[in-house]
Amino acid sequence: MTPKKVLLAPIDPVHDVGLKLISRGIREAGHETVLLQPDLEPEEIIQEILSHRVDVVLLSRTLGYGVAEILARFVDLADAVGVRGRVRLGIGGMAIRPELAAELGFDAGFGPGTTVEEALAFVEGREYLPGRGKESKEKQDLTRGYSYAYRNSRIAGLLSVITDGILDWAANKTSPGVLRAQVREDLWDVDRWRNYEKMSEFLAEYPGLCGEVPQNFYLKGVMHPKTRRFTREEVEALEQYVRDTVERMSLPGLRHTLQKPVVFNQYGTGCPFLDTGHIKVSEAWGADGVIHFDPSWGARTEGFMDGFLTHQEDGTVITPANLNRIKMSLEPGTLWQVRAHRGLNTPETVVLAGKFKADLTKINICYGALGAGTDPARLTVDGVAAIRYAAKYGIPFDVVTNEELCGVPAYKAFAGMLITADLSLRLGAKPALQPLFCYSPEVMLEGYMRDNYVDFNVAKVLALRRIIDAPVWPGAPIGFMTQTEDRVQSSAATSYHASLAAMLGVDAITIASSDEAYSGGPITVPSKVDTLRAVAEGFRFFGHTSIEPSAQARAWSGEIESGIEGVLRRVADRGDFVQALYEGILGNLEDGAYPGRNGRDTVLEK
Amino acid sequence: MKQITLGIAGTAKNTGKTTTTRALLEHFQGLGVTLGLTSIGYDGESVDNVTGLPKPRLYLDRGQLVAVAERCLAVSSAGVKVLERTDLITPLGRVVCGRVVKEGLLVVAGPNQIAHLGQIRRWMAGQGAGLTLVDGALNRLAPMVETDGLILATGASRSTDLDRLALEAGSLGLICSLPGDGELPAGLPAADQSVVYDHGGRVLARLPASLFDPEGLNSLGPVIPGAAGLYCPGVVSGRCLERLGELPFPAGMIFSFADPVKILLSGDLIAARSFLEKICRKGGNVVCRRPLPLLAVTVNPFYPNYRFGTHDYKPAYVDGELLLSGIRAAVGVPVFDLAREGAGGLAGVIEKLIR
Numbered sequence: 006m007t008p009k010k011v012l013l014a015p016i017d018p019v020h021d022v023g024l025k026l027i028s029r030g031i032r033e034a035g036h037e038t039v040l041l042q043p044d045l046e047p048e049e050i051i052q053e054i055l056s057h058r059v060d061v062v063l064l065s066r067t068l069g070y071g072v073a074e075i076l077a078r079f080v081d082l083a084d085a086v087g088v089r090g091r092v093r094l095g096i097g098g099m100a101i102r103p104e105l106a107a108e109l110g111f112d113a114g115f116g117p118g119t120t121v122e123e124a125l126a127f128v129e130g131r132e133y134l135p136g137r138g139k140e141s142k143e144k145q146d147l148t149r150g151y152s153y154a155y156r157n158s159r160i161a162g163l164l165s166v167i168t169d170g171i172l173d174w175a176a177n178k179t180s181p182g183v184l185r186a187q188v189r190e191d192l193w194d195v196d197r198w199r200n201y202e203k204m205s206e207f208l209a210e211y212p213g214l215c216g217e218v219p220q221n222f223y224l225k226g227v228m229h230p231k232t233r234r235f236t237r238e239e240v241e242a243l244e245q246y247v248r249d250t251v252e253r254m255s256l257p258g259l260r261h262t263l264q265k266p267v268v269f270n271q272y273g274t275g276c277p278f279l280d281t282g283h284i285k286v287s288e289a290w291g292a293d294g295v296i297h298f299d300p301s302w303g304a305r306t307e308g309f310m311d312g313f314l315t316h317q318e319d320g321t322v323i324t325p326a327n328l329n330r331i332k333m334s335l336e337p338g339t340l341w342q343v344r345a346h347r348g349l350n351t352p353e354t355v356v357l358a359g360k361f362k363a364d365l366t367k368i369n370i371c372y373g374a375l376g377a378g379t380d381p382a383r384l385t386v387d388g389v390a391a392i393r394y395a396a397k398y399g400i401p402f403d404v405v406t407n408e409e410l411c412g413v414p415a416y417k418a419f420a421g422m423l424i425t426a427d428l429s430l431r432l433g434a435k436p437a438l439q440p441l442f443c444y445s446p447e448v449m450l451e452g453y454m455r456d457n458y459v460d461f462n463v464a465k466v467l468a469l470r471r472i473i474d475a476p477v478w479p480g481a482p483i484g485f486m487t488q489t490e491d492r493v494q495s496s497a498a499t500s501y502h503a504s505l506a507a508m509l510g511v512d513a514i515t516i517a518s519s520d521e522a523y524s525g526g527p528i529t530v531p532s533k534v535d536t537l538r539a540v541a542e543g544f545r546f547f548g549h550t551s552i553e554p555s556a557q558a559r560a561w562s563g564e565i566e567s568g569i570e571g572v573l574r575r576v577a578d579r580g581d582f583v584q585a586l587y588e589g590i591l592g593n594l595e596d597g598a599y600p601g602r603n604g605r606d607t608v609l610e611k
Numbered sequence: 612m613k614q615i616t617l618g619i620a621g622t623a624k625n626t627g628k629t630t631t632t633r634a635l636l637e638h639f640q641g642l643g644v645t646l647g648l649t650s651i652g653y654d655g656e657s658v659d660n661v662t663g664l665p666k667p668r669l670y671l672d673r674g675q676l677v678a679v680a681e682r683c684l685a686v687s688s689a690g691v692k693v694l695e696r697t698d699l700i701t702p703l704g705r706v707v708c709g710r711v712v713k714e715g716l717l718v719v720a721g722p723n724q725i726a727h728l729g730q731i732r733r734w735m736a737g738q739g740a741g742l743t744l745v746d747g748a749l750n751r752l753a754p755m756v757e758t759d760g761l762i763l764a765t766g767a768s769r770s771t772d773l774d775r776l777a778l779e780a781g782s783l784g785l786i787c788s789l790p791g792d793g794e795l796p797a798g799l800p801a802a803d804q805s806v807v808y809d810h811g812g813r814v815l816a817r818l819p820a821s822l823f824d825p826e827g828l829n830s831l832g833p834v835i836p837g838a839a840g841l842y843c844p845g846v847v848s849g850r851c852l853e854r855l856g857e858l859p860f861p862a863g864m865i866f867s868f869a870d871p872v873k874i875l876l877s878g879d880l881i882a883a884r885s886f887l888e889k890i891c892r893k894g895g896n897v898v899c900r901r902p903l904p905l906l907a908v909t910v911n912p913f914y915p916n917y918r919f920g921t922h923d924y925k926p927a928y929v930d931g932e933l934l935l936s937g938i939r940a941a942v943g944v945p946v947f948d949l950a951r952e953g954a955g956g957l958a959g960v961i962e963k964l965i966r
Contacts (some may be wrong), residue, residue, distance in 0.1 A: 077748060077751045080753075084754065085821075
């Protein structure tokens with residue numbers, strides 16, 4: 006390429022550092038640049054263009070009322086003196102967009118965040134694609150590089166005993182959930198479904214394994230009372246919305262110079278259309294992944310309906326059509342987690358996640374049984390099956406410890422998490438540990454966060470790392486119960502927790518919107534943007550700054566580790582994991598945990 | 612019926628260019644005239660790109676001809692059959708020419724350079740457009756040299772000082788009414804430099820094509836007594852006009868410019884008017900090789916008032932009666948307030964040109 010001669014000028018009283026950076030980038034690419042002083046009149050810049058015989062002019066100017074006329078007069082002068090035909094004009098600055106550039110008569114407009122590469126493409130006459138492809142994202146494997154080797158051999162030994170017991174206990178057992186998952190796995194083909202082929206064998210088997218709501222759907226065509234199908238117009242509008250949004254959105258990074266943590270943002274408004282909007286916002290404001298939230302009644306219902314359905318309350322119904330539409334709206338580099346952890350559809354959810362190529366799922370027998378209302382025996386049978394499917398489809402999952410929010414102490418919740426994790430490793434799956442970064446009831450009662458939110462969260466991560474070499478993914482969301490209805494406070498709290506997570510070098514975090522707990526309905530986009538921006542700013546502020554655990558954090562981590570060992574010993578001594586759940590060894594009524602009742606007495610002998 | 616191309620230019624943003632365009636579209640679409648529409652800016656959007664305030668929309672009937680950037684079509688409800696994809700590239704994509712096949716609202720961003728507008732003008736004429744409207748952009752004028760005449764939109768958005776508005780409009784009208792005189796002495800360079808010549812057409816001095824620096828005119832001293840004319844093909848700055856008016860050229864001196872826009876772009880209409888008056892008083896003459904007549908003026912009392920407390924704009928107005936009467940007294944062409952009077956009067960001016 007013939008080197009270009011480029012004139013850069015700030016039509017402003019002060020110099021624009023962005024213009025200087027672009028000038029340097031252009032020069033380094035082999036072109037000649039002429040950087041003018043600030044505060045020149047349009048006529049003076051025109052004279053410089055004439056005397057230097059340049060090929061390209063890049064101006065910068067902060068826009069305000071009356072400024073547009075100055076820029077338009079500059080373009081007029083360039084046209085009237087006869088250089089407009091051979092000199093390409095670009096304008097950059099705050100509030101500059103392609104529409105405004107067109108109105109002003111420029112060849113291109115560059116808004117805030119313009120990269121040197123974008124300006125260089127304009128200089129070199131390469132295609133200018135405004136606002137797209139500034140950064141592409143590639144999916145990260147959170148489990149890569151982890152050996153899953155135990156560092157605490159006593160705990161490893163106890164877990165091995167417990168896992169043996171679980172597998173023995175579950176070996177000859179099944180459930181409606183396991184059977185449905187098997188039917189979904191064997192008789193339901195995603196490609197045939199996408200081709201609108203009727204899967205008679207599946208439909209002959211599946212409804213009989215479902216509860217009343219899905220049965221009514223398949224056999225009588227009756228919808229769940231709080232759901233309805235999208236209309237054709239709504240579907241077309243959604244498709245148009247996705248096309249238009251993809252056309253103009255960019256994919257900025259959130260982590261500044263950091264490689265991790267990968268940042269997940271939740272969706273699950275009940276309406277897949279709204280969800281899609283939230284997903285696109287999450288992507289456009291830098292989230293690496295999104296998490297599907299289903300309604301709480303879905304966890305208590307045996308089986309799934311189908312159809313592209315919206316739901317009038319929180320939580321987006323899991324149906325093949327809903328998952329398919331959401332999958333289609335995702336950018337190729339966006340990680341997608343479909344949660345399966347807590348209810349009567351756990352194994353089938355993993356099968357659907359696998360067939361729709363979700364990147365991650367979520368499974369925890371102990372939390373689902375003690376904090377989410379599912380019968381311990383049922384969830385143990387279903388959990389084993391779900392983990393086998395996760396291994397088969399190669400889908401990693403986090404093992405959540407939300408029973409902490411019920412009041413279960415961290416060491417007990419962690420013991421439960423490690424049991425599910427060890428079981429997963431035995432079955433060939435890849436778990437990630439999910440300690441909560443939260444202001445839990447235990448923390449409040451014991452005063453662990455009386456001074457700061459840092460030490461106890463650091464203690465949790467240190468304890469887990471001393472036990473096993475495994476990925477750590479605090480959640481869910483981080484800062485749970487530290488946020489208030491004040492959006493600034495909520496965003497700041499999330500940002501601080503995210504920054505702490507980054508300093509601890511964890512692999513991923515899940516964040517919420519600043520109005521998540523207080524929206525009184527679906528979360529709003531501005532609130533979602535709040536926390537994403539706040540987290541990005543936290544990462545920008547601290548960069549690779551590290552944190553040295555305090556003496557208090559080290560002491561608490563030791564207590565947590567020994568607490569975990571104690572709980573696991575009691576479970577192992579009990580010799581029956583399921584009974585240990587019922588009896589409260591992993592969290593009891595006094596803690597705030599209770600064995601769930603959904604699916605009780607549904608475990609079947611094979 | 613003649614084919615003509617009209618430019619709707621403004622003295623600033625929000626002076627009523629698109630309102631004028633819309634009024635003329637509505638009037639002439641009703642009369643069955645085949646219209647051509649393009650814009651050197653970005654028009655027909657629902658809210659202003661700078662102020663965020665509502666803007667007038669452009670509604671087109673079937674059969675009308677348009678030239679717009681490709682991305683405009685995607686945000687318009689009007690359906691356009693593309694007849695030609697030009698090689699003109701804008702920040703909103705390639706300019707395409709076509710015919711409206713489904714009536715509706717159209718967002719219009721078109722060619723924004725003199726040469727490009729010329730290309731579109733020829734296409735419109737070739738397709739049989741009786742009246743082609745070129746919606747302006749902000750205070751841009753340069754591409755309008757490709758039109759047959761101007762309608763000027765001015766108003767409070769340019770300035771709330773009504774006396775100044777009237778003075779500027781009067782000055783602009785005066786400059787646009789300069790006599791056209793295409794003849795230069797044989798042998799003079801036509802485009803790449805300004806020259807001072809004598810009665811025999813001999814070049815006495817050469818200067819840059821555009822005159823920005825008044826100091827550069829000092830070199831003319833020795834040739835001034837023998838000068839008969841000065842030709843400037845480029846732009847002339849206000850300070851150069853002022854200096855030219857002061858220099859002791861002989862009586863009867865002729866100052867030739869390429870077109871009125873080259874003087875209008877001086878940036879100082881009042882200095883330009885003062886120059887014209889000074890030359891006339893000395894018995895000289897100022898002419899343009901290519902005329903650009905001002906046909907009418909429209910006035911708009913609206914202006915966006917910036918609110919510092921909330922960092923946004925709210926609509927505000929000057930006294931419409933005073934504005935209208937002031938401009939009418941200052942310019943020698945018809946003046947209209949379309950919001951109060953409707954489009955009939957302005958359309959009448961144009962109908963006379965077409966028929």
